[in-house]
Amino acid sequence: MIHIESAKLALRDQLVTARGRLGVAEIAARAQATTALLLASPEVRQAATVAAYVSVGREPGTGLLLDALADAGKRVLLPVLLGDNDLDWSTYEGSAALAGARRGLLEPTGELLGVDAIAGADVVLVPGLAVDRTGLRLGRGGGSYDRALARVPLGTFTCVILNESEVLDQVPAAPHDRPVAAAVTEQHLHRF
Secondary structure (H helix, E strand, O other), X not given: OHHHHHHHHHHHXXXXXXXXXXXXXXXXXXXXXXXXXXXXXXXXXXXXXXXXXXXXXXXXXXXXXXXXXXXXXXXXXXEEEOOOOOXXXXXXXXXXXXXXXXXXXXXXXXXOOOHXXXXXXXXXXXXXXXXXXXXXXXXXXXXXHHHHHHOOOOOOEEEEEXXXXXXXXXOOOOOOOOEOOEEEOOOOEEEO
16 A cells, blocks of 8 residues: 555656646646537536536636536536545535635635535536546545545546546556546547
């Protein structure tokens, strides 16, 4: 297990460094592309409720996506990080209803719906640093999304938003790591 954790740490450092080299204009262009791919997917088109997140820093952008989902009449759930690193959920009410939170996150300020609210989403969009060809996702290391994904019913469309270079042949994984069904990048919607 120590070997897996050190391999994850090394890969995280490499991926975060690569993201740091991306310019704001490139991140914005990629966000437009991932938004278009997701909105065109049958899973998102048919969804009534989409769990998503607010991107921060050099993460693939989600601001355009959140507004597009809301404009399409989707109920959008966003996470609120709890003290134990678990995720509660609240409804997205526009960017003006987001506030700064711990770890540099932006979170919704509305009513909390409980940690199990994610189970009612038709589509779950999650952050990550990489994914492999079997759907194993490498996150930031806090375990928040592995816990949240454990509450998502089997068969729900789960998708990580990444850069194309972050879709890898293999990522180090531990038994608690939860796979996703797909990854969307600026180039493709990969299904696993």
